[in-house]
Amino acid sequence: MPLHRLSIRARVEPSLADAVLDALAHPVLTFDDRGEVTLANASAQVYLGGWIVGLTFADLFPGHEPFDRFAASGKEMSLTSKTHARFRGFMGAVGAGARVLSLFPDEAEAPVVVLDEDELTGLLKRNGLHSRLEGAVAATVEGGGRVAVHCIDLDRFKLVNDTLGHGIGDLLLKKVSDRIRSACRxxxxxxxxxxxxxxxxxxxxxxxxxxERLATRLVELIGRTYVLSGHTVNIGASVGVAVAEPKNGPRDLLRNADLALYEAKRAGRGRFRVFETGMDAALRDRRELEIDLRRASALKQFDVHYQPFVDLYTNRVIGFEALIRWDHPVRGRVSPVDFIPLAEETGLICKIGEWVLRTACATAMTWPEEMTVAVNISPVQFRSDALVQTVLSALAHSGLPAHRLEIEITEGALLENTANVLATLHALRDLGIKISMDDFGTGYSSLSYLQKFPFNKIKIDRSFVQGADEGGDSEAILKAIAGLGLSLGMAITAEGVETQEQLARIRSEQCTHVQGYFTGRPMSADSISTFLSA
Incomplete structure (x- = not known):
């Protein structure tokens, strides 16, 4: 790439200067006494995306004066020699750090600037991004076209770093950077x-x-398998996209893309979302809900209700599932669908989940001795090394025998760090606790997990039970899951049974247990005694 020369008073042969500067890996810029760019080497052109003409020192380093005025302004600097002044960290706009060399100090020439990139990936740093974005937005105002910002967050990167080490993590970041480059222009x-x-x-x-086409390409490329030093690694990418509108400035674009990224991650891994106006209001609502959730956790505003499950062979209630409830003093009843994901995202689920577990175990001690209590454990709780100890503590404090506790997990608990999760499940099973897989059939790899871990029970998701009324795929899946459980010797609970017809179908498929409004709605702990005696 040829040297981009606007005007320069060269002190060496131009061809030699071109060759030397273009060979440098770091971006190099020089400025005239008016603060305008006079020279940019090949690395600088790549670093700035080709946007060079018209740049000034003030564009690149807002809030800082050109070199020949530093001494007068009293800005901090350290001189390593008469002709070499070094500044580290003051030039935040282009890079997290920049090195400034004075080649012509006696003539008070403006500086030669050597910019530092991200050492690992060779990409712009945070502050360089802002300068690049400001330039791109300004260029569109003059030349037309639009700018889009894509915020990318890697899914499961932390798992790779924690399990395979930072060396593999660094290799992965380099490969990801290469793939992003290949997707871009x-x-x-x-x-x-x-x-x-x-x-x-x-x-x-x-x-x-x-x-949208670029976002799709980024998700697809980053999500492909990596082979790193003999390790096969699979990660994903969530992408938030914001396309500039006339009123949008650089900060607006970054903020909107970040909001879209949040929505993409809420929707699941390996997705992108484009910013929409309503996302701003949704984020404010989320923040308000988070504040209320933290307050509810501190003030113990939650309650636990219990829904019975019935043995279809004996037609008797054999236990209850513990279900958290939140009656907000202003919002009213807040659905778990709304606050559980937020509790998981903020980490509050560990504290809340432990409280539910302890409460459920203590309540179960007031029931007939043959009855069990089922408690849902979040995937986030499985990331804690203290889960087994927490369960042991809840059993010890309540006096509940381990065989009367049933732990329910969803497939999400097994998606990350499967080996550790399986080890935890085996430890719980060894204590005599029953383990069941909830919402079976809704994930893409449920069958493989049945091979990895011998569950005591699988629960057929309500969508298949209720969808079977119309026949088709739901009915076929219901039959298949029930038959699979029967052949593996596992108990099968059908969830969401609301009618006599659904109950009859469940019986005909030889499911072992049923749970739903038809056989018993969730109830407070105080109502259980009356329910059982009815």
Missing amino acids: KGDGIARIGGDEFVVVQTGVVDPQDA
Whole structure:
């Protein structure tokens, strides 16, 4: 790539200067006494995405004065020699650190700037991203076109780092960076702004579909398998996209893309979302709900209700499932569908889940001795090494025998760090606790987990039970799951039974247990005695 020369008073042969500067790996810029760029080497052109003409020192380093005025302004610097002044960290706009060399100190020449990139990936840093984005937005105002920002967050990167080590993690980040580069065009800016966070500034966007195509490509490329030093690694990417509107400035774009990323991660891994106006209000609602949730946890505003499950061979209630309830003083009854995901995201689920477990075990001690209590354990709780000890403590304090406790998990608990989760499940089973898989059939790899761990029970998701009324796939899946459980010697609970017809179908498929409004709605602990005696 040729040296980009606007005007320069060269002190060496131009061809030699070109060759030397273009061979440097670091981006190099020089400025005239008016603060305008006079020279940019090949690395600088790549670093700035080709956007060079018209740049000034103030554009790149807002809030800082050109070199020849530093001494007068009293800004801190350290001189390593008469002709070499070094500044580290003051030039936040382009890079997290920048080195400034004065080649012509006697003539008070403006500085030669050598910019530091991300050492690991060679990408822009956070502050360089802001400068690149400001330039791209300004260029669109003058030349037309639009800019899109893509915020990228790697899924399961932490797991790779924790299990395979930081060396493999660094290799993975380099490979991810290469794949992002291959998805982008020459003029696009790419930055790494955190451990596993990247941002792409997409230029030349004609319509939102251009941005969606790039986001699709990023999700697909990053999600492909990696082979790193003999290890096969699979990760994913969540992407939030914001396409610039006339009123949007650089900060607006980054904020909107970040909001879209949050929605993408809420929807599941390996997805992208494009910013929509309503996302702003949704985030405010989420923040308010989080505040209320933290208050509810501190003030113990939750309650536990219990839904019976019935043995279809004896037609007797043999236990209850513990279900958390939250009656907010202003919002009213808040659905677990709304607050449980937020509790998991914020980490509050560990404290809340432990309280539910202890409460359920203590309540179960007031029931007939043959009855069990089932408690849902969140995937987040399985990430804690203290889960087994927490369960042991709950049993010891309540006096509940281990065989009367049933732990329910969803497939989500097994998606991350499967080996550790399986070890925890085996430890719980060894204590005599029953383990069941909840919402069976809704995940993509449920069958493989039945091979890895011998569950005591599988629970057929309510969507198949209720969908079987119309025949088709739901009925076929219901039959298949019931037959599978029967052949493996596992108990089968059908959830969501609400009618006599559904109950009859469940019986005909030889399910062992049933749970639903038809056989008993969730009830308070105080209502159980009356229910059992009715």
